[in-house]
Amino acid sequence: MAENLFATTRNHVVEALRQIVPDLPDAVLSRIEVTPTRDPSHGDMATNAALLAAKPARRKPAEIAAALAGALAALEGIDSAVAAGPGFVNITLSADSLRAVLPAVLREGIAFGDGAVGAGTRINVEYVSANPTGPMHVGHCRGAVVGDALANLLTKAGFAVTKEYYVNDAGAQVLALAWVVYWRYLEALGTKMPEAEFEALVPGGALQYRGEYLIPVGEALAARHGGALADADRRPLPEERWLDLVRDFSLDWMLRAIREDLALLGVRHDVFTSEREILARGVADEAIGRLDAAGLLYEGVLEPPKGKMTADWEARPQTLFRATQFGDDVDRPLRKADGANTYFANDIGYHGDKIARGADVLVDVLGADHGGYVSRMRSAVAAIAPSYSDRPVAFEAVICQIVHVLKDGQPVRMSKRAGTFVTLRDLLDEVGRDAVRFTMLTRKPDAQMEFDLDLAVAQTRDNPVFYVQYAHARCRSVLRAAAENGGFGAVDAASLGAVPLGSLQAEPELALVRRIANWPRVIEGAALAREPHRVAFYLNDLASDFHALWNRGRDDATLRFLQDAEPEATRARLALVEATATVIRSGLAVLGVEPVEEMR
Template sequence: MSDNLFALYRTRVVEALARIVPDLPQDVAARVEVTPTRDPAHGDMATNAALLAAKPARRKPGDIAAELAVLLAAGEGVVHAEPAGPGFVNITLAPATLQAVLPAILRDGHAYGDGVIGHGITINIEYVSANPTGPMHVGHCRGAVVGDALANLLSKAGHRVIKEYYVNDAGNQVAALAWVVYWRYLEAIGTSITEAEFETLVPGGALQYRGDYLVPVGEALAAAHGPGLATPDLGPADPAIWLDTVRDFSLDWMLRMIREDLAQLGVGHDVFTSEREILAAGVADAAIARLDEAGLLYEGVLEPPKGKIMADWEARPQTLFRATQFGDDVDRPLRKSDGSNTYFANDIGYHGDKIARGADVLVDVLGADHGGYVARMKAAVKAIAPSYAPDRPVTFEAVICQIVHVIRDGQPVRMSKRAGTFITLRELLDEVGRDAVRFTMLTRKPDAQMEFDLDLAVAQTRDNPVFYVQYAHARCRSVLRAAAELDGIGPIDSASLASVPVDTLGNDAELALIRRLSNWPRLVESAAQAREPHRVAFYLNDLAGDFHMLWNRGRDDATLRFLQADRPVETRARLALVEATATVIRSGLAVLGVTPVEEMR
């Protein structure tokens, strides 16, 4: 039997449907789904096959559903199939069919649920990509967790995944950072000028990034260079003397701090790409040249959007990209009237570089303020992909992460004094821990705003999902440890339990738990296709609920207890169920980047 029970029965549904509608179009067959029923009273699975086939077959969906139900009911492992609703078919599996899932889980271990839908497809997922001007904060945290969990999920679904961080080190914000660090450097060497006097020299007349986190950067710069970057009287020197040195020093320091913050969160990247380096390599100009060769550029003047003016809008002739040919709502400027490239042009070059490196799918995890960026980037990738990858399709996708509000006692948490304007990631991690942060960030869809409740994140209650799931795993491990102390039970390792008879597992609570376990491979596949790692968190919460329910049933009904020394056959079957449950919980937590616990203290 296939480890993916839903994939197996989907194949059987499509085969049966082909007998009823022999000329069924392939694109219709590809949309056939077999999913869990919402109510177990209606069966174990449901399919939309008849509903999809009705129009091309020119038949009523109910008639096709009736025929399909007859064929499915006669198939192996099915005890009942019946039409339902406007054209669905509900399928009830034999208990033995469900029970056979347990040996597959115990045999495959962590690999149970590994998918094949991603084989041969390389996905580049870019996430975090925060400006290297300060420590990671809560605003970065959600995108970091979502991106990292999505990368894990896509890998489990069979994709080759490249996790990338784009270092925005070419913009004005990096120069602004250098000026602030230079001021902290002057403070460290004992300058006599005041901050107000120094600000008269700063472009724009004001220092940005005023948080105390830059004090040690200035001190480290002073330790490395002494007074050599200042005038003899310890005043500010000509920027031509110090700007490049301070900028590079500051970037190295900030990136090291960002990597440390991300490591504390359990987030890692395969590639760190410097914006400054790829622009120096000419990727933006090369992308513009490719678009020009394809006849997709022209010189023109854009009308400003009604009610507001775009940041890159000029009422002068510019080099424009025909983005509207690829689904955007307006053509986009790539070069300004002075001949310099726009930020969008640089982004096109960067995404072209990712395609050239072999990516088939580009996924950007973006903040809430980047919603308007998606359509233009989709248009750009659609336009340039054929020149970078003429023999393979390339697509662009975006995952938008909304704002996170941190609360305690029902009230917003005050901003960090050290950071100056935001709550740092390290402060959040120090308060509630990595596992709670990661799991909690995945308890909402990324595009929904969320409140991160500090009190709930550490509460040992049913309402705290990370505790609830961890508690289920700890209970599983507790049962297995206790079983090892019993005489006559036999070996309880996965390999041994994979061969035990499990036909005694017929209680409705036991079958409900097995039914949930059987859904793990389908959940991995569907969550990966939808780019929604939060589905894994929801699934684990439901799985934990099924396990806790069975545990509680055993407290009330002695015949359902996991360990019964006088009934070794039933006990070993239940240990197989417990070990399978723990295995799937660990597999799901690995996708989320959360560490399973062995016991709760």
């Protein structure tokens, strides 16, 4: 596992501070940070240690900072440490300390940056979980990419991750799907039944999911069963004669299509959990029973929701969960007046099932319309976890906001196949998987974003996926040219990992080394914050540093990567180039994006 220079320096800071201020509480020491300086002229790193220690030590921050700077400056590998501002210490590492990162990168390959901060903690990341009633659309796409990249990130940081998809196959929406497929089935048999006439048969009197994507489902149903699901005149049979069969057929078809879409996006889950199956096992009733045994249920009547007129509200006695004891705004109904479980009760049962399977942390990646769901689910997990596990269990949510698709500067609103929205297939066909995945990670998930189809395929600096892949392609072109030259020896990673690096002294070269050295810290911080977009930001910065060095070489011959007159210096630069390409590949692997060997 690669050395994290920031973690190593932090250890030095903590040990030095313990000597200066003995008996500091662990709560203070745990908050000490060592971070990159915003201004390179201030050094490589800065620490807030003196500021944190001042109050418990009853000493001035500047006094502690001065003593800490003196202790750090005496350590091998640190060129200087200077007290600054109200109590910070700026640290400058020796060039040898920085350059020592490159052999580690070349030795470990894309595993460089793998961390142990997760310590094997078992995290269940549930994402996508789209209702199996239609094609995946661009909204699902963002959650799929964010969830998948987050799971990859957590794995790289040392967590034990399960990627899960929850199949909502038990609700009324699945029955509504079956009715529409049956209508399309009758059409496939040649029965041109007017929509209004068919709707009169449908419970609730309305057809949902009218998109053309269900036409082939009806045709496939007709191909398999012929006219067996209709009467002799190919008219509808009573629903008890066909509903279960058509529902199961439709679900199988839609889930197969969803899996295909996810595979095209590069998303593969470890577990697909059927809502119908786990409810049949009684998980919801079991969870309700556990809450009841803990004294957390009561029979009561809820206040009307805010904004409801009294005349619109019918007070009904229900089984309520004391959610307010666990931080929720109101107590929540788990059973309706007729004794049926609420959707929330089913969700509690499902999360209890995940805990029973061994999860220590439950992460739900949710759509923009689920913001109000978070506090109630967090309270439920806090309430039920002790009855399922003797370990602490946490619930977290990542909310993915709406994506607006643009082409030629105008909103793209429809797909003929889906009827009302842009499908994932549309998006992939237009710009390709790599552009979709990288672009979806160029904004924080909780920020709305515009996905510009033209920008996603543009070969310009403004297109982040192109900019990063171009940096990798440039790295590979340098290494190919060196191999073809033949005068610089072997240019594989193992050979370059053994070359002397002392000639890497120019500031643009060292800036690139510093960026590479920051990679393990980025992984650790992004994983702990559950923010995979930080990886995309980092890759853009790394690519920028590399492109800057490339461009400097055009103006300054001494910075060119390949110099026939200086084979040893060239080999050192090739080590830097190979390390840069390796870290780009490492980051792209987290994002689920393929590196490219050359741009075409």
